[in-house]
Amino acid sequence: MNSSWLKQHAWVLNLVVASLAFYHYQKAGYHRPKLSLMFIFASLPAAFYGGTLKVDGAVYDTLLSAALLFAAFRLATTQHDEVQLEILPPPPMQTTVPIGASIGFLSGMIGVGGGIFLSPILVLKRWATPKAAAATAALFIWVNSAAGLLGAQLSGQLTLSVDPLVSFAVAVGLGGFVGSKFGAEKAPQSTIRWLLIGVLVLATAKRGIDLLS
Structure with missing residues (x-):
């Protein structure tokens, strides 16, 4: 199984x-449409383009593992109660466009939906x-995965x-x-936070195993 086959099935x-x-x-009322659309706007074309590319390499796996581990570390070491913390308004387009495009492009190249990167941010x-x-990450993943498949x-x-x-x-x-x-x-909310950390750590471990095998 090559990387293209794996990422297409993952999508x-x-x-x-x-x-x-x-x-x-x-x-359950947790989705904020404006927030989602501001990131999806740039991620959609980037994921499509990334899906047309075939990328392999140990260096890439190493960088991806480092990014996942850093996100998990930041979430685990940032101590506050999200329920009581004031949530800021959605960021401006000059902030969401580069973030959405970067994650979308990465998603298209390697076959992830991108939510694993967007959620910690x-x-x-x-x-x-x-x-x-x-909620936003789920929609982000769906759109990027569909765009990646279309690009492929x-x-x-x-x-x-x-x-x-x-x-x-059926299983998933x-x-x-x-x-x-x-x-x-x-x-x-705290349980969701730690579940996200666990997913990031597992994803990092999987990348590390793939890198060593």
């Missing part, structure tokens, strides 16, 4: 999980609570294997439904 699974996550967080910059960040299709790289994809889609769909429903309706 399809992202569409399943992100749809469920966005549904639950939006239904939203929380650390106080633009959203962890649950509001989860138009560049002649799309190679999806239906049988394993269906099996994995069930997990995504339960997890997002719990996160949106039951879990406190």
Whole structure:
């Protein structure tokens, strides 16, 4: 399995999980449309272009692992209660455009939705609570994954294997439904924060294993 095959299948699974996550967080009232659109505006074309590229290399994996680990470290060492913390208004376009475009391009190149990078930024910059960040990240992931798939299709790289994809889609769909429903309706803000840290650490570990194998 090459990197193009892996990232394309990851995008399809992202569409399943992100749809469920966005549904639950939006239904619970955590979605802020203006905040989401300001980042998606620039990420969509960037993810599309990134999806047309084929990128491999140990240096790239190393840089990605470092970025994920740094985001987890910042979240873990920033001590405050998000429920009581004043949330700032959405940032201006001159801030959201470079952030959205950079994450979108990275998402298109490596096959992630980008929410794993956007969520820590939203929380650390106080633009959203962890649950509001989860809602925006879910929509961000869906849009970037769809754009990446379209880019792969138009560049002649799309190679999806239906049988394993269906099996994995059912599994991640069930997990995504339960997890997002719990996160949106039951879990406190601090739990969502630490779950995000855990996801970042696991993603870093996976990249490290891939790098060493």
